[in-house]
Amino acid sequence: MQATPxxxxxxxxxxxxxxxxxxxxxxxxxxxxxxxxxxxxxxxISIKPVSLADLRPPVPNVREDxxxxxxxxxxRYRLRNSSQDKSISDVILRDTIPDEVTITGALPEICSLDxxxxxxxxxxxxxxxxxxxxxPITAADEExxxxxxxxxxxxxxxxxENILTNTDFTLDNFARVFDGREFWEVLWVTLFYTIFGTIxxxxxxxxxxxxxxxxxxxxxxxRGLYLFPYVAPVIAVAFSWLILFDPFSGxxxxxxxxxxxxDSSINFFGERPQALIMVTLFEIWRYFPLxxxxxxxxxxxxxxxxxxxxxxxxxxxxxxxxYLSVPQLLGIxxxxxxxxxxxxxxxxxxxxxxxxxxxxxxTLTVNVYEQAFAVSNIGAGAAVAVVIFCCLLGFSFFFxxxxxxxxxx
Amino acid sequence: MTxxxxxxxxxxxxxxxxxxxxxxxxxxxxxFVTGDPFRPDILLSLALGALAGAFLVTGxxxxxxxxxxxxxxxxxxxxxxxxxxxxxxxxxxxIGALLLSVSFLISIQKIxxxxxxxxxxxxxxxxxxxxxxxxxxxIFFTAIVFIPFYVMVMTSxxxxxxLIQNPLDFSVDLSKGLDLFRSYTELFNDxxxxxxxxxxxxxxxxxxxxxxxxxxxxxxxxxxxxxxxxAAFSRSILLIYMVPMIVLALPIYIAFSMTGLRNxxxxxxxxxxxxxxxxxxxxxxxxxxGLPGEIEEAGLMDGLGRLxxxxxxxxxxxxxxxxxxxxxxxxxxxxEFLLAFMxxxxxxxxxxxxxxASLNSSEIPRQHLMAGAVIATVPIMVIFLGLERFMTKxxxxxxxxx
Numbered sequence: 001m002q003a004t005p006x007x008x009x010x011x012x013x014x015x016x017x018x019x020x021x022x023x024x025x026x027x028x029x030x031x032x033x034x035x036x037x038x039x040x041x042x043x044x045i046s047i048k049p050v051s052l053a054d055l056r057p058p059v060p061n062v063r064e065d066x067x068x069x070x071x072x073x074x075x076r077y078r079l080r081n082s083s084q085d086k087s088i089s090d091v092i093l094r095d096t097i098p099d100e101v102t103i104t105g106a107l108p109e110i111c112s113l114d115x116x117x118x119x120x121x122x123x124x125x126x127x128x129x130x131x132x133x134x135x136p137i138t139a140a141d142e143e144x145x146x147x148x149x150x151x152x153x154x155x156x157x158x159x160x161e162n163i164l165t166n167t168d169f170t171l172d173n174f175a176r177v178f179d180g181r182e183f184w185e186v187l188w189v190t191l192f193y194t195i196f197g198t199i200x201x202x203x204x205x206x207x208x209x210x211x212x213x214x215x216x217x218x219x220x221x222x223r224g225l226y227l228f229p230y231v232a233p234v235i236a237v238a239f240s241w242l243i244l245f246d247p248f249s250g251x252x253x254x255x256x257x258x259x260x261x262x263d264s265s266i267n268f269f270g271e272r273p274q275a276l277i278m279v280t281l282f283e284i285w286r287y288f289p290l291x292x293x294x295x296x297x298x299x300x301x302x303x304x305x306x307x308x309x310x311x312x313x314x315x316x317x318x319x320x321x322x323y324l325s326v327p328q329l330l331g332i333x334x335x336x337x338x339x340x341x342x343x344x345x346x347x348x349x350x351x352x353x354x355x356x357x358x359x360x361x362x363t364l365t366v367n368v369y370e371q372a373f374a375v376s377n378i379g380a381g382a383a384v385a386v387v388i389f390c391c392l393l394g395f396s397f398f399f400x401x402x403x404x405x406x407x408x409x
Numbered sequence: 410m411t412x413x414x415x416x417x418x419x420x421x422x423x424x425x426x427x428x429x430x431x432x433x434x435x436x437x438x439x440x441f442v443t444g445d446p447f448r449p450d451i452l453l454s455l456a457l458g459a460l461a462g463a464f465l466v467t468g469x470x471x472x473x474x475x476x477x478x479x480x481x482x483x484x485x486x487x488x489x490x491x492x493x494x495x496x497x498x499x500x501x502x503x504i505g506a507l508l509l510s511v512s513f514l515i516s517i518q519k520i521x522x523x524x525x526x527x528x529x530x531x532x533x534x535x536x537x538x539x540x541x542x543x544x545x546x547x548i549f550f551t552a553i554v555f556i557p558f559y560v561m562v563m564t565s566x567x568x569x570x571x572l573i574q575n576p577l578d579f580s581v582d583l584s585k586g587l588d589l590f591r592s593y594t595e596l597f598n599d600x601x602x603x604x605x606x607x608x609x610x611x612x613x614x615x616x617x618x619x620x621x622x623x624x625x626x627x628x629x630x631x632x633x634x635x636x637x638x639x640a641a642f643s644r645s646i647l648l649i650y651m652v653p654m655i656v657l658a659l660p661i662y663i664a665f666s667m668t669g670l671r672n673x674x675x676x677x678x679x680x681x682x683x684x685x686x687x688x689x690x691x692x693x694x695x696x697x698x699g700l701p702g703e704i705e706e707a708g709l710m711d712g713l714g715r716l717x718x719x720x721x722x723x724x725x726x727x728x729x730x731x732x733x734x735x736x737x738x739x740x741x742x743x744x745e746f747l748l749a750f751m752x753x754x755x756x757x758x759x760x761x762x763x764x765x766a767s768l769n770s771s772e773i774p775r776q777h778l779m780a781g782a783v784i785a786t787v788p789i790m791v792i793f794l795g796l797e798r799f800m801t802k803x804x805x806x807x808x809x810x811x
Contacts, residue, residue, distance in 0.1 A: 017636035019715055023626035024642070027686055030623065034683035035649055038660035045660065055666045211546045222547075224797050228554055231793050233744040235762045236782035240561040243775055246576075251560060254576040255440060259448040285553060317535045346653030349746050365655045372659055385656040396651050400644065 042389070045382035049170045052376035058083030058160045060091050060125055064153075066146050067134075073142070075101075077120075077133040077154060085127040091158035093120045093133070098148035105136040125158065173383035177371070190345065190363040193280050197347075198340045200284035202333060205291030210321075212292075213299045223296075230289035238353035241282055245269060275359035279351050283344060291336050298332040299325070338399050342392065364388050414529045417463045423541050424462015424517055428454045431513050432492040434548050439505045441559065444578025445497035447505060454492035457482065458513075465517060466524045475514050482510040516544060558786075565592050565780035572776070592780035600777075602784060604757070605764035609785075612677055612760060613742040617735045619682040620689045624734075627686075628693035629719050633702070643694065649687040654747050662751050672755050680748055685738045692737070696730035697723065733799045736792065743789055761785045 009017075063078045077095075081088055095118050097103065107113060111120040111133070120133060139145035177183060212223055229237060245252045245268040253265040268278050302325070310320050348365040351357060357366035364384060372381025412418060432449035439447040461478050485491040486506035493509055495502045520540045523533045563579035564572065566589050571578065581589065596602040630636070631643050661680060662671070670676035700723065708718045724731070749763040759767065765781040 013635065016634050020630040020634035020636040020639075023630040023634070026623045027627040027690060030683050030686065031649065034661070034680060035652060035657060038657045038664075039652065041660035041663070042656060045663070055663060207546055208550055211543060211550065220797070222551075224794055225554055226550055227793070228558060228790070231740065231789060232558075233746070233762055233765075233782075233785045233789065235744075235746050235765050236561065236786045237557060239765070239769065239778055239782055240557040243564055243779065244557055244560045249573045249576045251441070251576045251579075255437065258440065258446050258577070259436070314532070316532045317539050342651050346651070346655075348653065348655040353746075365653055368655050368659060378659070378663065381659055385659060388653060388656055392651055392653070396648060399651075 039389070042382050042385045045379055046173055046386045047169045047171065048379050048382075049168060049172065050378040050382075052373065052378055055378070056082075058086045058088055058127070060088050060156045060158045062093060062154050062156045064095070064149060066137075066142065066149060069142070071138070073137050073139060073145075075135040075137055075149065077135075078130065079122065079125065079132070079156070080130040081125045081127055083127050083160075086160060087127050087129075088125045088158040088160045089123075091122040091125050091156065093122060093154055093156045094118070095154035096152040097137075098145075098152060100141075100148045101137050101139050101145055103135060104138050107135065108133060111135070170379070173377070173379040174386075176377075176380050177383045177387060185360070186362055186364055186367050189276060189361060190365075192276060193283065193347075193351070193361075193363055194341060194345045196280045197283035197287070197344045198337060200280065201287040201340055201344075202291050202336060204284055204288040205293075205336075206295055206329075206333075208288060208292040209295040209299055212296060226292060227289045229286045234286070234349050235353060237286065238282070238350060241278075242269060242354065245278065269355050270359050272360040275355050275361050279354050279361050282350060282354060283347065286350065287340065287344075291340065294332055294336055295329060298329055302328050338395075342395050342399065345391070345395070346388075364391075411528075414531070414534045416466050416524045416528050419529060419534060419537060420462035420464075420466035420521055420524055421459035422462070423520060423537060424460075424465070425455045425458035427517055427520060427541060427544065428458025428461070428492050428513055430545055430548060431516070432509060434552070435505060435509045435512070436493050437552070439495075439497070439501065439508075440577050441556075441579055443497055443501050444575050444580055445501060446495075447497065448494050450492055450494050453490070457485070457492055461513070462517060462521065465514075466521060475518060479510045479514040482513065483507060486510060520544060561779050561782050561786070565776050565783050566590070567776055569774045569776065592774075592776045593784070596777060596780050596784065600764070600768070601756070602761075602764060602781065605759050605761045606784065608674065608759065609743060609761040610788075612674065612681065613739050615678055616681040616685060616742040617738045619678070620685045620738045621731065621735065623682065623686050624689035624693055625724070625731075626719070628690045628697055629723060631690070632694040632697035633705070643691075646687050646691050650691075654684070658747055658751055661748070665752060671752050672758060674758055676752060677749065677760070680752075681742050681745065684745075684748075685741050688741070689734045689738055692734050693727070693730060696727055700726055729799065732796070736796055736799055739792070740789060743785075 059082045061080045061082055065076055065078075066073065067076045068074050077093060079091070079093070097113070097116050097118050099116070103113060103118075107118075108120065110122060111118060113119075118135065122131060122133075125131065137145070208226055212219055212226070244250055247253060247265045247267040247270065250265075250268075252268070253262075256262045257265065266274065269275050306324055307320060310324055315323070346365060347363075348369070351361050351363055351366050352369065355361045357363070357370055362370060365388065368381045368384045368388070370381075371384055372378050413422070429449065429451060432454045436447040436449045439445075461482065464478060465475060467474075482491060483506050486493055486495075486509055487502060489495065491506065491509075493505060495505050497505070520537060522540075523529065523536060529537065559579070563581070566581055567579075568591075583589075631639060631646075665671040665676055670679070704726070705718050705722055708722045709715075713721065744762065745760075746762045746766070749760045750766055753759055753763050756764075756767065761781075762785060765778065765785060768778045768781050
């Protein structure tokens with residue numbers, strides 16, 4: 001008899017797969033909620049005419065008091081639409097009339113009384129409109145009436161159209177984003193920042209790694225120190241740079257003037273074109289530690305035999321670097337380039353804190369914030385976000401074609 | 410090239426360049442420490458450095474020669490006809506000149522070590538250049554990393570008028586005693602930075618725990634269990650790295666505004682872990698894959714269920730990885746700025762980074778801003794330096810998000 005391997009999925013394999021999905025489900029659910037859904041939402045919002053003010057839907061407000069005296073007593077309801085331009089439909093007011101109070105005379109036509117519950121159908125309340133309702137009453141004691149009425153708060157409800165869920169669509173957001181010169185400038189700034197920031201961080205990181213790729217006392221301390229810019233909170237280092245390069249009382253300007261390098265202070269972060277160069281330098285400064293760490297790790301895993309062989313053959317240090325180290329490092333360098341390229345492209349905090357996107361430093365990501373919150377046009381912000389997302393899809397396509405060869409990072 | 414390799418030429422060239430580097434460095438350092446004008450004289454540095462370099466090549470190894478050179482350079486510098494122009498008190502001038510001449514002489518001899526009695530071959534020449542570049546590299550990197558942090562700490566100890574009077578003067582007036590830390594006490598007393606610190610700490614620790622609770626089972630499943638879509642799943646984790654936060658922040662802002670979760674700490678705690686789970690999952694699954702599977706199989710044979718295998722075998726074995734991941738997640742949560750900035754408006758609920766952002770206004774003196782920055786930086790630095798080994802491992806392990 002010959003043993004045959006089981007065909008198809010065995011119960012054991014099924015159980016394993018079920019367990020796997022079970023273990024993964026919390027992650028999948030939370031990531032879907034916070035990443036996938038918002039991504040879909042971005043596409044939806046980008047074709048809606050939404051502004052920041054639309055996030056607070058219009059609500060009807062009501063105030064109740066007792067007016068008049070003696071026989072002419074009445075409850076007054078004052079109604080107001082919280083929004084200036086959006087109407088609210090099906091506005092219904094409900095209030096419980098306390099026992100101390102008797103309603104006399106005719107109710108307004110729109111109102112009806114069911115036992116002690118008064119309900120009024122006010123129909124549609126236009127944007128910015130206000131309305132009044134008077135319910136004539138009699139009461140023994142005015143003071144007590146007022147107290148009793150205060151005990152039951154009037155309830156009011158109404159439907160307002162939610163701009164996020166209705167079927168109004170527009171392409172204005174995209175038209176605005178791609179409008180004219182501004183878009184090309186934003187794109188150019190983004191590319192400059194991304195390309196030079198990435199290459200700069202890689203090159204500087206490579207130099208730092210070369211420096212520390214030998215054993216000496218204090219190597220650990222220096223390595224720790226060189227990682228500081230990356231580890232420190234971005235807000236702390238960004239403000240330190242701002243203060244260091246302040247045009248009026250910054251130490252950098254004072255130092256340069258004193259050394260005779262410049263005649264008058266430079267507004268480093270406030271003027272074109274140096275603002276863009278400065279934010280790129282900041283990016284390089286802040287992220288060279290990351291590439292330094294990866295490159296150093298790779299360098300320390302290179303086999304030393306090769307270098308000994310090269311020494312025997314009389315290779316000079318530069319030759320060893322160029323013909324031995326560089327080819328060994330090419331893999332990690334290109335992976336780092338791709339990763340850093342995408343992350344630099346995505347970077348928002350740094351530029352936002354340093355210049356707020358002014359002085360010619362507005363990148364695509366800063367433009368999202370600018371459109372959505374500074375101009376209060378959420379739809380346009382979402383449209384920029386869609387543009388970013390499409391660029392990223394392109395990048396990640398390249399990334400994955402590459403990563404499949406460069407496993408092991 | 411052969412011309413460059415003549416030993417006098419090498420000596421002069423490297424000497425000149427090195428003296429420029431050193432005089433600039435020491436001038437900057439002295440300016441930052443004393444606040445008085447120090448500046449390098451580039452032309453004189455060039456000339457003197459070349460002379461010294463060429464001169465030393467002849468007498469390398471003779472300590473008398475180098476001491477004579479150092480003495481001459483010290484005398485010239487104090488007479489203000491040296492590589493550095495100084496306009497400070499005689500004591501500081503003396504210190505500056507001494508520092509410059511001694512450090513130059515010691516270091517240049519190290520750099521020119523192999524320039525003996527004949528011209529250099531290509532190998533030796535490149536060694537000299539590399540030693541020179543190494544020196545420049547150490548100075549450059551230490552300066553660019555150190556200066557912003559130095560400015561941050563020193564500014565926080567000053568007051569507004571001192572800062573405007575002389576932006577270079579970072580000398581600390583020790584006679585002020587505890588008053589030096591006035592910005593800090595004011596931040597804690599008037600701006601409730603104590604609360605922000607606690608909130609940040611609370612949120613970060615909770616984020617670490619939630620992240621671990623979600624990512625450990627997930628990472629184990631991806632690393633060990635066989636199921637359809639496993640490869641696709643480990644790739645899509647990487648994809649999530651690539652979605653920019655600002656793109657997500659916009660819909661999250663909208664959703665939170667509409668549900669009333671904006672301006673609440675639970676809202677922040679719901680969001681932060683999700684930004685860190687993919688990173689943690691990726692780092693952990695890499696580590697789990699490296700663990701020997703046989704131990705777990707032995708556990709399974711002995712009748713443990715999968716979950717108790719994870720709890721009793723895998724987790725105790727991966728404590729170092731858990732430490733790295735926790736530290737890294739803590740760092741992300743502690744440093745997070747964008748979401749806190751967008752989602753929190755109420756000063757009683759600020760995290761530390763949000764609190765610092767609120768200090769950035771023209772009415773609040775900037776030593777407060779810098780004191781806030783120091784308060785946010787110190788805890789993370791202490792953790793980092795104390796557990797650097799874990800941290801660097803964690804940073805490299807997961808090809809981490811930046």
